[in-house]
Amino acid sequence: MLAYILRRLLLMVPxxxxxxxxxxxxxxxxxxxxxxxxxxxxRHGSTRGGADGGGGGGGGGYHGSQGVDPQQLEQIKKQFGxxxxxxxxxxxxxxxxxxxxLGQSYFQHESVWGVIKSKLPVSISLGLWTVFLTYTISVxxxxxxxxxxxxxxxxxxxxxxxxxxxxxGFVLGVLLLMLFxxxxxxxxxxxxxxxxxxxxxxxxxxxxLDYLWHMVLPVTAAVVGNFAIVTILTKNTFLxxxxxxxxxxxxxxxxxxxxxLWKHVLxxxxxxxxxxxxxxxxxxxxxxxxxxxxxxxxDGMGQLSYDSVIRRDYPVVLGSLFLFTLIGLVTKLIADxxxxxxxxxxxxxxxxx
Numbered sequence: 001m002l003a004y005i006l007r008r009l010l011l012m013v014p015x016x017x018x019x020x021x022x023x024x025x026x027x028x029x030x031x032x033x034x035x036x037x038x039x040x041x042x043r044h045g046s047t048r049g050g051a052d053g054g055g056g057g058g059g060g061g062y063h064g065s066q067g068v069d070p071q072q073l074e075q076i077k078k079q080f081g082x083x084x085x086x087x088x089x090x091x092x093x094x095x096x097x098x099x100x101x102l103g104q105s106y107f108q109h110e111s112v113w114g115v116i117k118s119k120l121p122v123s124i125s126l127g128l129w130t131v132f133l134t135y136t137i138s139v140x141x142x143x144x145x146x147x148x149x150x151x152x153x154x155x156x157x158x159x160x161x162x163x164x165x166x167x168x169g170f171v172l173g174v175l176l177l178m179l180f181x182x183x184x185x186x187x188x189x190x191x192x193x194x195x196x197x198x199x200x201x202x203x204x205x206x207x208x209l210d211y212l213w214h215m216v217l218p219v220t221a222a223v224v225g226n227f228a229i230v231t232i233l234t235k236n237t238f239l240x241x242x243x244x245x246x247x248x249x250x251x252x253x254x255x256x257x258x259x260x261l262w263k264h265v266l267x268x269x270x271x272x273x274x275x276x277x278x279x280x281x282x283x284x285x286x287x288x289x290x291x292x293x294x295x296x297x298x299d300g301m302g303q304l305s306y307d308s309v310i311r312r313d314y315p316v317v318l319g320s321l322f323l324f325t326l327i328g329l330v331t332k333l334i335a336d337x338x339x340x341x342x343x344x345x346x347x348x349x350x351x352x353x
Contacts, residue, residue, distance in 0.1 A: 005337065012329045019325050020097065020318060024090055027314055034080055034106045034312045039073060080106060093318065102319030107311055112319035115304065122194055122300030126289060129219045131280055134226040139273065142234025143261060149239060165228035170291035173221035177295070181217060189217050192297030218296040222289055226280070230273070237269040274335055
């Protein structure tokens with residue numbers, strides 16, 4: 001097991017380098033780089049500046065520099081770090097990333113670490129609640145559907161989860177705002193933000209209730225579409241396991257049905273669920289949900305990623321990609337190791353992996 005973990009850790013290095021390298025190369029060919037944007041704004045009387053930072057390029061052929069003092073252009077290029085050749089910038093970026101120095105944002109005058117940390121509370125809230133509610137509701141529901149396979153309950157719940165899966169999250173969010181956010185009918189839940197304006201003046205219990213009250217609509221819009229996949233997966237894996245010989249043996253020995261389902265079948269059926277957990281965690285927790293965040297005015301990682309790409313804030317784009325790719329790889333490794341804890345029959349060393 002230790003040898004397997006060590007090999008996986010070593011393989012993370014070329015994976016990270018490959019992802020960052022590919023993104024860096026792509027940024028060299030994207031038009032409208034940060035220097036070009038600043039030059040265009042200067043031509044129109046804007047005074048937005050930049051900050052030092054490593055990252056991508058997109059600085060070739062700055063048409064926005066036409067009509068701007070060449071000395072001023074060179075100064076702006078130096079501020080953004082584009083006075084160095086692309087290869088030099090690339091190796092400097094790798095050197096900084098090796099020490100987890102993600103650089104400085106071009107336009108926010110703050111370190112990439114600081115920018116990411118300021119957006120994480122929203123993404124953490126949406127991601128954790130989405131994953132928690134998805135598995136807390138879908139796994140027991142999938143088990144109940146497997147036990148009652150073919151019944152009216154099974155059919156009705158299948159229709160409900162599939163309808164939820166078919167409705168896009170942002171469409172459901174608009175509907176929820178119209179119904180319960182004061183858009184057309186009832187003003188039950190707040191329309192925007194993670195907390196109220198007077199959040200700091202509330203008591204501890206008041207802060208918790210205020211936070212939960214704000215999370216009801218966005219979490220509902222984000223989580224409903226996830227129920228179908230986990231529910232159907234749980235049902236199918238349980239149906240497969242229920243028909244196996246060890247279940248018949250346990251029942252023949254007089255084991256309570258509850259123990260058969262939760263102690264024997266669940267242990268074996270949990271492997272496919274663990275397989276999908278890292279992807280669900282990374283997708284919900286790290287990537288953010290741009291449409292949900294925009295709809296409910298939540299300033300999280302989804303909005304940050306979109307704004308960084310639009311503004312060509314390459315240190316934020318590359319730094320967040322590097323960080324989240326690393327977290328995703330580590331999360332996948334943890335999931336693989338957990339397979340052994342769930343099913344001792346899995347031995348990576350014997351498989352030569």
